[in-house]
Amino acid sequence: MKFSYKETTKTFEEFNQDINSLSVAELKKKYLSKKGNLKDLLKKIGKQKNEEKAQFGKEVNILKNFIQEKINILNSGLNTKFSTNQIDVTAPFEKNTPEDDKPRLLNNLGSTHPLTQELENILKIFQKMGFEIEESRQIDDDYNMFQSLNFPIGHPARDNWDTFWTKEKFVLPAHTSTMQNRILKKYEIPIRVVIPGRCFRNEATDASHEHTFYQIEGVYVDKDISMSHMFATIKAYLEAFFETKLDIKIQPSYFPFTEPDAEFVISCPFCEKKGCSICKYTGWIEIMGCGMIHPHVLKEGGIDPKKYSGFAWGFGLDRLVMIKNGIDDIRKLHSGELEFLDQF
Ligand code: PHE
DSSP states (O other), rough: OOOOSSOOOHHHHHHHHHHHTHHHHIIIIIITTEEEEEHHHHHHTTTTTTHHHHHHHHHHHHHHHHHHHHHHHHTTTOOOOOOOOOOOOOOOOOOOOOOOGOOHHHHHOOOOOOOHHHHHHHHHHHHHHTTOOOOOSBBHHHHHHHHTTTTTTTOOOGGOOOOBTTSOOOOSSSSGGGHHHHHHSOOOEEEEEEEEEEEEOOOBTTTTSSSSEEEEEEEEEETTHHHHHHHHHHHHHHHHHTTTTTOOEEEEEEOOTEEEEEEEEOOTTTTSSSTTTTTTSEEEEEEEEEEEHHHHHHTTTTTOOTTTTEEEEEEEEHHHHHHHTOOOOOOOTTTOHHHHHOOO
16 A cells, blocks of 8 residues: 655555554654644645545544554554563473474464365365355254155165264264255255265275265256266366366266266376376276266255256265375375375
């Protein structure tokens, strides 16, 4: 900001520098006292040419508020520099501990977790594509986890999503599809929503399986929506995420809540199908389950499947972050290991 006083050649930055170097008493004397600079400037407002009065007054006012705020901050003590004589009784080291021996996180501020970084990046991509965002829940019920998704009680496919149950018969969601029914009921058509959420599965952990992980679900419903819309939408997103053009393949799959169902497969973004360690030397990577939302699921969500159609997908955030960054063990993402996290 440039301070355009006629009477002074000072810019706002110069005022700022001056103000920052002064104590409360000095500030009051130099700017707010009877003979202070500010009083002088306030008097001069009236002497400005008519067309310049308003602008001049506005700028003097900004300066006045700025000085008052600075005084408030100084008075509240927020601005006091940490003097070496002060003792921080909460610090887990003594005053004379050499810099190198102090706990590391006190020396550097750290960074956001790679999962958080990529989640923000992914949601931005979907927002640009016109999607809304809704977070899933970390505890749910049988209706949202199974019944509303076309798994009636006793359906054998329930076993594929074996998860944790509480004594009260609540369930820790094994996928973000638990939100589909709520989304169908809540949003007006056309529906375009992505749902990030934490998921849990009752499984033994290894380099590619964790009991806790994140998924991002997509739900899209409108008139005349076909599988080609689904392929194009998912491909556009993945190309933005990997920042490269991709070839795609579709493999058959099975989910009770979609029909037809598919496994979405992309050409390896790193080796152009030549084969590398990330794609396990196949040139292709299976990236997510998807399909056209089953008519029973649409109906249960209050949408007439004769009038409307739509698609859904669900992919693992952890897995995408692993592929993009060449991380070989999913457990590192939840380990809190500083050597690992420092790389991001
Ligand atoms: N929920 C499925 C899973 O966890 C993925 C999926 C979502 C498939 C939506 C189809 C439609 O494997």
